[in-house]
Amino acid sequence: MFEALNGANGANGANGANGANGASPAGMLFLLGGGLPRPMGASPWPILENLRLRWRAQLQISDEVVPEGLSACETFQSRSKAKDSGSSEVSAFTGWTIENSAVAAVAQLALMATDRNWAKECDPERWCKKDDTAAEDVMVGHELDMLEELMGYRDGVMSEAIAQANGIIPYFQGLAGFTAASHPYTTNLCIIALNLGQFIVMFYKDQYNRPRPSQLRPALLPSMEVPGHASYPSGHSIESHLIANLLSVVIGPENRANGLLRPLADRIAINREVMGLHYRSDSEAGRRAAAKVTKLLGAVAALPVSYEPRSSAATSEAAALSEPKLPTSSETPTKSQVAADGKQRPILYDTLVKARLEWHPEEKETEQVTQGERTKQAGKAWLQIQRRFESLAAEIAKDQARAVALAAEIAKENARAAALAAEIAKEQSAGAAAAS
Numbered sequence: 080m081f082e083a084l085n086g087a088n089g090a091n092g093a094n095g096a097n098g099a100n101g102a103s104p105a106g107m108l109f110l111l112g113g114g115l116p117r118p119m120g121a122s123p124w125p126i127l128e129n130l131r132l133r134w135r136a137q138l139q140i141s142d143e144v145v146p147e148g149l150s151a152c153e154t155f156q157s158r159s160k161a162k163d164s165g166s167s168e169v170s171a172f173t174g175w176t177i178e179n180s181a182v183a184a185v186a187q188l189a190l191m192a193t194d195r196n197w198a199k200e201c202d203p204e205r206w207c208k209k210d211d212t213a214a215e216d217v218m219v220g221h222e223l224d225m226l227e228e229l230m231g232y233r234d235g236v237m238s239e240a241i242a243q244a245n246g247i248i249p250y251f252q253g254l255a256g257f258t259a260a261s262h263p264y265t266t267n268l269c270i271i272a273l274n275l276g277q278f279i280v281m282f283y284k285d286q287y288n289r290p291r292p293s294q295l296r297p298a299l300l301p302s303m304e305v306p307g308h309a310s311y312p313s314g315h316s317i318e319s320h321l322i323a324n325l326l327s328v329v330i331g332p333e334n335r336a337n338g339l340l341r342p343l344a345d346r347i348a349i350n351r352e353v354m355g356l357h358y359r360s361d362s363e364a365g366r367r368a369a370a371k372v373t374k375l376l377g378a379v380a381a382l383p384v385s386y387e388p389r390s391s392a393a394t395s396e397a398a399a400l401s402e403p404k405l406p407t408s409s410e411t412p413t414k415s416q417v418a419a420d421g422k423q424r425p426i427l428y429d430t431l432v433k434a435r436l437e438w439h440p441e442e443k444e445t446e447q448v449t450q451g452e453r454t455k456q457a458g459k460a461w462l463q464i465q466r467r468f469e470s471l472a473a474e475i476a477k478d479q480a481r482a483v484a485l486a487a488e489i490a491k492e493n494a495r496a497a498a499l500a501a502e503i504a505k506e507q508s509a510g511a512a513a514a515s
Contacts, residue, residue: 177267181274184426188275191425192375201279201371203312203364205287222358223296229353233302240350244303247319247347248273251326254343255336257437264433265329269322271427276318279372280365284309292358301355313357316365317372319344324373324475328467329434341478344369370475376427377468431464 121136125145175183189197207215243250248269252258259266289311293299306314323340330337348362436443 177270180267180426181271184271184430185274185278187425188376188427189278195375195378197375198282200375201368203283203368203371206289206311206358206360206364218360219295219358222360223292223299225359226292226299226352226355227296230299230355232353236350236353237302240354241303243315243347243350247315248322250343250347251319251322251340254339255326255330255334262434262437264430265326265437268325268329268430268434271430272321272325273318275372276321276369277314279368280312280314280317281308283312283364283368284314287311289358289361291356293355299355303354303356305356310357311361312364312368313348313351313361314365315351316344316348316357316362317369318365319347320366320369321372324369324471325376325431327471328464329431330438331467332470334438367479370479373468373475374472377472435464 119138121138123134124137124141126133126135127146207218248266251269252266255265257265288309291301291305291310293301293305308314320341323344327337327340344366345362348357348365351357352359352362
């Protein structure tokens with residue numbers, strides 16, 4: 080069930096940035112370059128004669144398009160009278176895999192965040208001002224020098240980096256102490272985070288289209304295959320930080336692993352730098368983007384409301400969605416109320432609550448029934464999820480403030496070093512002039 084975790088099925092994104100390449104369930108990569116067999120069989124083709132349907136085996140591809148509504152032909156009408164399909168008893172598909180649910184969750188989130196202009200709100204912004212080429216050359220030169228220095232650590236990192244190229248979820252499982260069997264919804268949450276991270280990162284990679292470090296400095300000689308997409312931002316960075324952030328929401332601050340989640344995400348990102356695949360600014364951008372996405376999720380994606388497209392004649396619910404916010408306890412319905420209202424709760428919300436309950440079963444949802452009218456109380460789990468989103472946003476803001484302060488200190492130190500170098504050069508010039 081959880082084959083996704085070993086990265087064999089690239090479509091699920093569990094193998095990090097390389098997951099976009101895709102692979103078959105058997106693990107065989109499908110390449111556009113060809114070389115794979117294309118067997119042709121005797122495929123059945125519909126033939127209509129006097130509005131009655133029959134099938135004929137064909138080896139060649141027909142030059143006609145199959146008409147719609149074939150199941151309404153008289154042939155099938157007569158059969159349906161004699162045999163009940165039972166469709167009223169089974170109204171929904173129940174065999175969704177987590178890989179496909181994760182893709183559906185991303186589609187829901189993209190739809191719900193339309194009014195927030197997520198592309199702008201989650202933008203990690205360019206690594207350097209676009210029109211300041213001199214400053215960019217200096218910055219990129221420093222980053223490339225740093226990557227050359229990190230090459231000395233490749234032997235020690237190699238096995239870990241290769242494993243993380245094919246799957247990062249097992250590292251978070253090992254840190255927090257859970258498995259797909261012990262905490263299935265927590266594992267599902269991680270897979271959703273991976274798919275969401277891949278969706279976001281590929282958008283920005285296309286926008287910025289930054290060359291890989293080895294394109295600028297071939298001597299870096301990456302020890303792994305360079306992924307077939309742009310460098311900025313780092314996919315492993317945004318995916319691992321999204322996993323860390325959402326895990327932090329469900330396991331809670333009292334869990335000893337909580338304080339190590341984001342450092343593990345940083346480690347995974349740095350390992351990609353050691354392999355020569357990413358600049359330092361790629362990793363930092365991934366972390367910033369993950370923080371912005373997490374903030375957006377806290378405000379929009381986890382709202383337990385219908386995610387139906389908003390019509391021109393906006394309903395009160397649609398109007399509320401245009402200004403998303405965390406719901407209060409009185410606004411938050413439980414799953415049964417959502418079902419009673421005929422609304423579908425977003426997959427991420429449902430997964431967050433169930434994952435939270437795997438770690439905190441005492442927060443189970445409750446409901447009261449009085450005088451035939453159902454009054455729902457928000458589950459403690461959702462209230463705790465709200466608070467964790469809020470506190471996590473505060474923690475991230477503090478980290479970002481520290482980063483800004485550190486950058487300012489580094490800039491001051493660089494300015495002092497430059498001034499000192501200028502003074503030394505001036506004295507050397509004066510000494511040379513006096514000697515002549």
